[in-house]
Amino acid sequence: xxxxxxxxxxxxxxxxxxxxxxxxxxxxxxxxxxxxxxxxxxxxxxxxxxxxxxxxxxxxxxxxxxxxxxxxxxxxxxxxxxxxxxxxxxxxxxxxxxxxxxxxxxxxxxxxxxxxxxxxxxxxxxxxxxxxxxxxxxxxxxxxxxxxxxxxxxxxxxxxxxxxxxxxxxxxxxxxxxxxxxxxxxxxxxxxxxxxxxxxxxxxxxxxxxxxxxxxx
Amino acid sequence: xxxxxxxxxxxxxxxxxxxxxxxxxxxxxxxxxxxxxxxxxxxxxxxxxxxxxxxxxxxxxxxxxxxxxxxxxxxxxxxxxxxxxxxxxxxxxxxxxxxxxxxxxxxxxxxxxxxxxxxxxxxxxxxxxxxxxxxxxxxxxxxxxxxxxxxxxxxxxxxxxxxxxxxxxxxxxxxxxxxxxxxxxxxxxxxxxxxxxxxxxxxxxxxxxxxxxxxxx
DNA sequence: CCAAAAGTGTTCTATGTACACCCATGC
DNA sequence: GCATGGGTGTACATAGAACACTTTTGG
Numbered sequence: 001x002x003x004x005x006x007x008x009x010x011x012x013x014x015x016x017x018x019x020x021x022x023x024x025x026x027x028x029x030x031x032x033x034x035x036x037x038x039x040x041x042x043x044x045x046x047x048x049x050x051x052x053x054x055x056x057x058x059x060x061x062x063x064x065x066x067x068x069x070x071x072x073x074x075x076x077x078x079x080x081x082x083x084x085x086x087x088x089x090x091x092x093x094x095x096x097x098x099x100x101x102x103x104x105x106x107x108x109x110x111x112x113x114x115x116x117x118x119x120x121x122x123x124x125x126x127x128x129x130x131x132x133x134x135x136x137x138x139x140x141x142x143x144x145x146x147x148x149x150x151x152x153x154x155x156x157x158x159x160x161x162x163x164x165x166x167x168x169x170x171x172x173x174x175x176x177x178x179x180x181x182x183x184x185x186x187x188x189x190x191x192x193x194x195x196x197x198x199x200x201x202x203x204x205x206x207x208x209x210x211x212x213x214x215x216x217x
Numbered sequence: 218x219x220x221x222x223x224x225x226x227x228x229x230x231x232x233x234x235x236x237x238x239x240x241x242x243x244x245x246x247x248x249x250x251x252x253x254x255x256x257x258x259x260x261x262x263x264x265x266x267x268x269x270x271x272x273x274x275x276x277x278x279x280x281x282x283x284x285x286x287x288x289x290x291x292x293x294x295x296x297x298x299x300x301x302x303x304x305x306x307x308x309x310x311x312x313x314x315x316x317x318x319x320x321x322x323x324x325x326x327x328x329x330x331x332x333x334x335x336x337x338x339x340x341x342x343x344x345x346x347x348x349x350x351x352x353x354x355x356x357x358x359x360x361x362x363x364x365x366x367x368x369x370x371x372x373x374x375x376x377x378x379x380x381x382x383x384x385x386x387x388x389x390x391x392x393x394x395x396x397x398x399x400x401x402x403x404x405x406x407x408x409x410x411x412x413x414x415x416x417x418x419x420x421x422x423x424x425x426x427x428x429x430x431x432x433x434x
Numbered sequence: 435c436c437a438a439a440a441g442t443g444t445t446c447t448a449t450g451t452a453c454a455c456c457c458a459t460g461c
Numbered sequence: 462g463c464a465t466g467g468g469t470g471t472a473c474a475t476a477g478a479a480c481a482c483t484t485t486t487g488g
Contacts, residue, residue, distance in 0.1 A: 007224060007301060046291040047301070071288040071303050073264040084224060084264070084303075086288050138431045154440075171442070172478070194439030195485035214355045371467075388469070389451070411466030412458040 006083045009050040010038035012069065012129040013058065015092040016146050020111040021133075021162055023126060024058060025118075027108065033119040036126065037107055038085065051088035058105045060098060065091040065145035069129055077121050089129045091145035137163050141182055144202045150186050152197035153177070182206035223300045226267040227255035229286065229346040230275065232309040232326070233363050238350075238379055239326040240343065241275060241319070242333070250336040253343065254324060255302065268305035277318045282308040282362035286346055294338045306346045308362035354380050358399055361419045367403050369414035370394070399423035 013024040025034040039054035041047070048066060055064055066088050073084035102108065110116060112130055115123070137143045143159050157173050177183060184203050189196040230241040242251040256271035258264070265283060272281055283305050290301035319325065327333060329347055332340070354360045360376050374390050394400060401420050406413040 041290075041299075045293075047288065068287060070285060071264065073258075073303070075262040082258075084301075086290070086301075152440085169479075170440090171480085174441080175443090176477095191486075192439080193487070194437080195441080195487095197440060369467085386452075387467090388453085391468080392470090393450095408459075409466080410460075411464080412460095412468075414467055 006078075008038050008040055008083060008085050009047060009054055010036045010085045010087045010125070011051050011054050011058075011066075012036055012087065012089040012126060013055060013064075013092060014089065014112075014129075014133060014146070015097065015109070016094045016159060016162060017097075017109060018111075019158075019162065020113060021130075022109040022111050023115075023129075024102070024107050025110050025116070026106060028119055032117065034110070034116045034122075035119045036087070036122050037105075047086050048088070051086075051090070055090045058102065058107055059092065060101045061092060061096055064093075065142070069132060070125070072121060072125065074121070085125075087125055087129070089132065091133075091142065093148050094146060095148045134163055134165075141202070141206065150188070150199045150201050152190060152199060154197060156183075156200070223295075225255050225257055225300060225302050226264060226271055227253045227302045227304045227342070228268050228271050228275075229253055229304065229306040229343060230272060230281075230309060231306065231329075231346075231350060231363070232314065233311045233376060233379060234314075234326060235328075236375075236379065237328040237330060238347075239328050240332075240346075241324050242327050242335075243324050245336055249334065251327070251333045251339075252336045253304070253339050254322075264303050265305070268303075268307070272307045275319065275322045275324055276309065277315060278309060278313055281310075282359070286349060287342070289338060289342060291338075302342075304342055304346070306349065308350075308359065310365050311363060312365045351380055351382075358419070358423065367405070367416040367418050369407060369416060371414060373400075373417070 011024075015022055015024075024037060026037050027034055037054065037058055039050055039057070041050050048068070051066055051068075052062070052064070055066070056062055069087040069089045071084060071086045073082065075082050077083065112126075115126070117123075118126065133142070137160065143156065143163070146159055146163075147155060153174055156177070157168055157170065160173070161168055182203055183200040183206075186199045186201050188199045190199055228241075232239055232241075241254060243254050244251055254271065254275055256267055256274070258267050265285070268283055268285075269279070269281070272283070273279055286304040286306045288301060288303045290299065292299050294300065329343075332343070334340075335343065350359070354377065360373065360380070363376055363380075364372060370391055371387075373394070374385055374387065377390070378385055399420055400417040400423075403416045403418050405416045407416055
């Protein structure tokens with residue numbers, strides 16, 4: 001009933017930087033291809049903690065948002081025989097990164113709009129991860145995982161616009177997110193160019209649910 | 218980077234029978250527990266075809282609807298050490314089953330409303346599979362996979378009601394599914410008690426998409 | 435005082451929901 | 462002719478989309 005296979009965990013790590021959605025990739029020496037970072041399972045008690053320590057090794061961050069994406073196991077997807085990859089995607093809060101740490105891990109951020117060529121089926125995996133992120137941001141509050149703890153409504157709106165790839169109406173956006181009751185104002189404001197903005201934070205007790213629009217009633 | 222683990226495929230096979238959603242389970246000899254049927258990966262080129270041949274071995278059916286559900290790999294979920302289970306769920310068309318074949322495979326249909334006790338984390342897996350099916354039927358046309366090739370609108374509505382566990386309005390249901398243009402009438406009608414019903418079939422070229430209702434605009 | 439970003443309501447349209455009766459057939 | 466399931470339309474409520482100007486600050 002059981003068989004032995006090579007099993008690994010790979011991670012698709014997203015963050016927002018320079019007004020772009022970026023993903024963390026490893027260059028492969030010699031052939032100009034890039035790949036998704038991965039880890040084995042040796043010491044980890046389970047798949048998710050393997051993915052978490054993989055992300056921690058790259059970024060130094062614990063407690064990032066992690067979700068299983070898909071398991072890829074087609075024969076022929078790897079030159080050294082069958083490799084089964086359990087792929088997770090991770091979201092890092094903007095500003096939580098130390099650039100040195102990333103360089104140390106020999107990885108680099110690449111904007112998803114202009115990706116380099118990827119090895120094996122990693123382009124397919126990444127495309128699927130982006131689709132899942134877009135989809136998920138529409139019906140859940142996962143967008144907050146890409147923001148720092150406090151943020152302005154404009155920053156939140158820009159996050160949504162970046163991921164969805166479309167412009168949103170400011171008044172409708174504000175009205176609906178405030179009515180949803182999932183964020184609350186903090187006592188502070190942020191000054192910069194123009195009028196200072198109210199800072200908000202995600203409510204710990206928020207239940208962000210949206211009734212699905214059904215195909216049939 | 219790689220490690221060896223025990224890897225298997227398990228399947229959650231659903232069908233409609235006796236006006237209930239039913240799932241295919243294996244009894245475990247000696248302890249009254251049941252489990253999800255599973256297979257190894259020895260000859261299969263990839264994970265999905267392993268799941269497909271697993272379902273075929275149980276039911277004799279090829280070409281069933283199959284979708285990867287999740288990969289479970291926590292240490293401690295199996296007495297013989299780590300087992301990583303890639304779980305698929307399958308939907309069988311009502312009426313496509315031969316009962317003898319199921320008995321031959323030493324499995325049995327169990328209604329999801331009154332499940333027996335399950336081994337290991339299989340109850341958790343099954344609960345998740347049911348949730349995913351409910352969720353998926355709301356925004357995709359997956360409901361047709363549980364019906365024979367031709368069906369009446371009432372049968373379709375009953376399928377939805379069974380899976381969603383709620384009553385739907387007949388007129389609204391019919392209007393919306395016909396407007397969606399994903400089914401077409403066949404030349405036949407079905408006689409039985411009462412007025413004969415128009416038979417429909419799923420359109421091969423149907424694109425059943427529903428714009429998601431967003432959490433934010 | 436000007437540039438820059440923050441903040442704020444209303445109207446119109448589309449979608450969803452609730453609801454009750456006649457129709458065609460088999461027995 | 463009656464029991465059984467099939468088939469049909471309308472009115473009301475809710476949600477979504479489009480839209481432009483005023484406010485507050487820093488330089």
